[in-house]
Each structure stands twice: as structure tokens, then as C-alpha cells.
Amino acid sequence: MIVPRTRSHTMFWTFGGLILALLCLGVSGSQSLYDVQWLPCPFVDEKVHVNEEGHTETKYINREAVLQFGNVGDKPLHPTITFLVTASKVDMRRYLEGTEDKLQCEIRRYSTGGIVMRWPTAGAQDHDVWFTSTIRHSEGLFVITTFLRHATAASAEGQVDYLQWITVNDRDLLTTSAAMVVLTRTPSVEVGFLKEPNLHCQFSVDHKLPNATVEWRLQKHGERNKLFSYSSRTGKSEGSGVAIKAIGAGNASFKLPPTRKNSEGTYICSVMVPPLYGSHDIPLTLSEQPRVSINVGSTLSMILGKDQKLICDAEGYYPLDVNIEWYREAAGGSPTPLFLKNVLYSSHRLHQDGTYSLSAFFYLQPSLEDSGYKYTCRVSHKSLLTPIRKSFSLIVTEPDSTLWYITVIAFIIAMLVILCYMLPQYLAGRKAAKKRF
Known part of the structure; x- marks a missing residue:
């Protein structure tokens, strides 16, 4: 049955649409990208081998690829390498802001550094293959790194993962699941003296009660100094600047004390949930206007x-x-x-x-x-x-001529006064001199 559209219906839907649009834009006014179906995302592939001297050499190859969001069994939307990101408790799209043309995406392989362990979710295997997808906003609104888990049919044993990367062919479809997200909405910070900026760092994992370690370090002059650390396994923390209660909700943001000259440097937020380690570098610079x-x-x-x-x-x-x-x-x-x-x-x-x-x-x-x-x-x-x-x-x-004349007249008068005073004395002196002779 079709209900006829009346003027009141039109006004209602127009007003409702306006409210919905405002809710979608949010307080900051940014556009939601939660429903985006795919993103162009070049894949930086690696060819790794050990040379004759026993050193590991890596060749990086830029390849065309896309991130596609959907379900297991979906067909690729583009004739390129497709990383199909299936539904999980972690969805990178909920953190995106702005418009698609402002997003810069890149996919890389991820090595667990020799750590062999099963990710604690259903269907995970010891030999799962990992990739990272990093999305940056071109105007510096955020940087998001997502760890993508790809299940393989069988494991290749005997060597570390980067020496036995799986082969990815053109137009391959790799079904993945987002396991962890680490992001910052302050990719770089510039503040004045005596400010207390908040360096944003947030993470999300696809399972409850993850064994997470959060650290903040400051890198400057070639040295890294630990500012804060917390382990959910032991419950112990060192340093200050992070609200420990907020870490349980994925908020690892760091609040600086009043900034001074020695506050400049690169602040590094890192989150480790074995075997994954994600971090973001946040350079902080000071600036004061003259x-x-x-x-x-x-x-x-x-x-x-x-x-x-x-x-x-x-x-x-x-x-x-x-x-x-x-x-x-x-x-x-x-x-x-x-x-x-x-x-x-x-x-x-x-x-x-x-x-x-x-x-x-x-x-x-x-x-x-x-x-x-x-x-x-x-x-x-x-x-x-x-x-x-x-x-x-x-x-x-020009100088005032009246003043010049006054000055000249005053000079002449002064000279006359001096002459009138000195002349009688001069004449009396000559008369006295004549009498002595």
C-alpha cells in the first residue's frame, strides 16, 4: 500500500533528515565514512633474502590494491589485489573522518618478530599471516593502523615469517579480519610555552580482556626515555600522564605537564598485545609568536x-x-x-x-x-x-626662520652687551698704562 505524501509528511521527513544529518556529522562537523565499501590502498610488498654475507636484504615493491569491506565469500569489486576485511568487533571505518579524497592508505606485511602464538579468537591459527593497513588524513586529522589477520591453509615451518612470506599474486583476494586498531588524532602537535596538550592515543582489540602493555616514550637527541608504562597482566604502572582507568576502555592518551623548551621531541605511544605491536610517533614542537x-x-x-x-x-x-x-x-x-x-x-x-x-x-x-x-x-x-x-x-x-632671526638678534645683543662692558675697562687700562710711562 502506498501512503500519499502530504505537506506535513514532507515537513516531517525534511526535519528528520536534517536531524539525522547533524547526528551523522557529529559535534565536530566531520563526515561519517562508516558505510564506505572500499578504499584504494596500495600494497607495499616485500622480497626478502639472505645474501652471501649472511645479511638480510629487502626489496620493496609498490603494487595496486584495495581494501574491501564485506563478508566471507564476497567477490572482489576491482581487478586488483583485494584485501577483504570481514566483520569483527574492530572496524577501522568507525574512526574515519572527513571525505574519502582526504584519505591516504597503505598496506604492508607485518612480521611478529619470531613470536609464534595463536591469536585468542575463534578460528585463529599459529601460522596466521599478518598485514597492517595504515590510513592517514591528508590534513593531519588522524592516523589509524589496523592489524589484519589472514588465515592460510598450511604453515611453512623452519624459518621466521619474513623469510617465508606467502606469495600474493595480482588480482588475488585475501580474506582478512581486523584484530587490533591503534590510532591517534594528534599526529603532530604545535603549542606555545606553558601549555598542557593532550596527546591522543587509542586502541581497540577484537576480544575482551586483552593482555595489553601500554607505553609512552620521548625521543630526542637520539635517545628514548620512558615516560609511562602499564601492563594489564600485572596491573603495575610506572610514570604518570595517562589515566589508568581509561586504558581499560582503550584510551591511552597522555597529558603533558606545562610545556617548556625541553618538552620538544617525538612522543611515541605503543600498544603491545602479543604477538602484535602497534605504535604512533607524535612530534611536538613549541612555537610562540613575536x-x-x-x-x-x-x-x-x-x-x-x-x-x-x-x-x-x-x-x-x-x-x-x-x-x-x-x-x-x-x-x-x-x-x-x-x-x-x-x-x-x-x-x-x-x-x-x-x-x-x-x-x-x-x-x-x-x-x-x-x-x-x-x-x-x-x-x-x-x-x-x-x-x-x-x-x-x-x-x-624646514627650520622655523623666525626662530633663526631671534637667535641672530639675541647673539648680536649679547655681543653688544659684552662690548659695552669690556670697552670702558679696556680704555681705562690703556690710560693707566700711559701714566706710568
Whole structure:
């Protein structure tokens, strides 16, 4: 039976559709990709052999492949290598945001490093083959690594897994199951001083109560220092920064103390559920915008023949590299401003909080033709999307002639007063000299 659509029905479905769309977009406004059927995902294959000197050599081969989501027995949708990801308690699609054109996918083989053990789910075998699928958002919203388990008919014994990789032919269909996901929504972090950023790290496993070990390390200057560790098997933890109660729900995010200069480095979140080990590197950099000022107001009036020291200060910036330039242009702007070459610079000044300051100055002795020009200090720094500019307009005037006349008259009067005072004494002195002779 077909129900006729009335105006009230239309309004109801329109309003309902709007609500559903808002729910799908979520609070952040990002698009859901939970129902995506497939993703292009190149497969980085490996050819491994031991050379004559006993060293292992690996050749990497980029091959065309796709991730396809479905059920056991589904046919491939594309004539390429197809990794069929079947339903499990872990679905990487629930973590995806944005649009498909922003996703960068890559599949690699995964070696268990000689650990031979059965994954604790139904149907798993000791000789299962593992792959990883890493999906990145091109604008840095997230990085997701999924471990894919592929069951083989028989095992190849006697050698470690990377020396006995199964052969994957073009157009092969490999049925897999997502066993574990490790992701971060902060692939890189840039913050200012004295901030407390939260480095996101999350994981999910396809079975309950996994034997998981979570660690955070900081890598800098070639060294790795442990910041935090927790083992669900022993219940013991070291360090701080992670809420232990949240780990049970898969949240291993790390909260930093107030950031300082020595906070910079690469923070590594790792999750180990034997025989799998997943990690994400999160580089953290500090950045502070400069405060820019000049030592004059918006208009500078000068008298012809005088000079003025003009100073542009950039203060409180980090990191060190900053560029300060002075230029001038005609009133109303100029397509080709003139950059000044007689600019001098102070040395970089380091402050106690780790930020820097720098000054750029020059001496201005203008002519009447310079009047009306605008002088600008431009400061560029990596923390700025656009340079900061501070400007003043120059007005040059001739000396006041009235003042000059007053000065000359005053000089003449002073000389006359001196003459009137000194002349009688001079004449009296000559008369006295004549009397002695």
C-alpha cells in the first residue's frame, strides 16, 4: 500500500533528515565514512633474502590494491589485489573522518618478530599471516593502523615469517579480519610555552580482556626515555600522564605537564598485545609568536637637518629564526616598496622562559623629498601565517626662520652687551698704562 505524501509528511521527513544529518556529522562537523565499501590502498610488498654475507636484504615493491569491506565469500569489486576485511568487533571505518579524497592508505606485511602464538579468537591459527593497513588524513586529522589477520591453509615451518612470506599474486583476494586498531588524532602537535596538550592515543582489540602493555616514550637527541608504562597482566604502572582507568576502555592518551623548551621531541605511544605491536610517533614542537613594536607613533615629525634612531623590536618569539625588514613606500602604498639597506641588528637575546628577542634599527636623516613616505617594519616568523607590520608616516619641515632671526638678534645683543662692558675697562687700562710711562 502506498501512503500519499502530504505537506506535513514532507515537513516531517525534511526535519528528520536534517536531524539525522547533524547526528551523522557529529559535534565536530566531520563526515561519517562508516558505510564506505572500499578504499584504494596500495600494497607495499616485500622480497626478502639472505645474501652471501649472511645479511638480510629487502626489496620493496609498490603494487595496486584495495581494501574491501564485506563478508566471507564476497567477490572482489576491482581487478586488483583485494584485501577483504570481514566483520569483527574492530572496524577501522568507525574512526574515519572527513571525505574519502582526504584519505591516504597503505598496506604492508607485518612480521611478529619470531613470536609464534595463536591469536585468542575463534578460528585463529599459529601460522596466521599478518598485514597492517595504515590510513592517514591528508590534513593531519588522524592516523589509524589496523592489524589484519589472514588465515592460510598450511604453515611453512623452519624459518621466521619474513623469510617465508606467502606469495600474493595480482588480482588475488585475501580474506582478512581486523584484530587490533591503534590510532591517534594528534599526529603532530604545535603549542606555545606553558601549555598542557593532550596527546591522543587509542586502541581497540577484537576480544575482551586483552593482555595489553601500554607505553609512552620521548625521543630526542637520539635517545628514548620512558615516560609511562602499564601492563594489564600485572596491573603495575610506572610514570604518570595517562589515566589508568581509561586504558581499560582503550584510551591511552597522555597529558603533558606545562610545556617548556625541553618538552620538544617525538612522543611515541605503543600498544603491545602479543604477538602484535602497534605504535604512533607524535612530534611536538613549541612555537610562540613575536610581539612587535617600533619606538615612534603612527606619525613622526622631523626638522630638516636632524636625525632620528628608528628601532623595531620583535620580542618573545620561539623558535630562534626570525626575519625583520624595514622598507618605505609612497603614501597610499606602492607596488615596489624600497627595502632599506642601512639596517643594523642586535644579537638575539635569550629570556628565562626560553623565548628570544631581536631589534633592527637604522638612523634616519631625511630630506624634504622624504616627507609623506610611510616607513614599515615587517617581521616574519614560522609561527605567523602572515608577517606582522608596524608603520609610521614621516613629515619633514624646514627650520622655523623666525626662530633663526631671534637667535641672530639675541647673539648680536649679547655681543653688544659684552662690548659695552669690556670697552670702558679696556680704555681705562690703556690710560693707566700711559701714566706710568
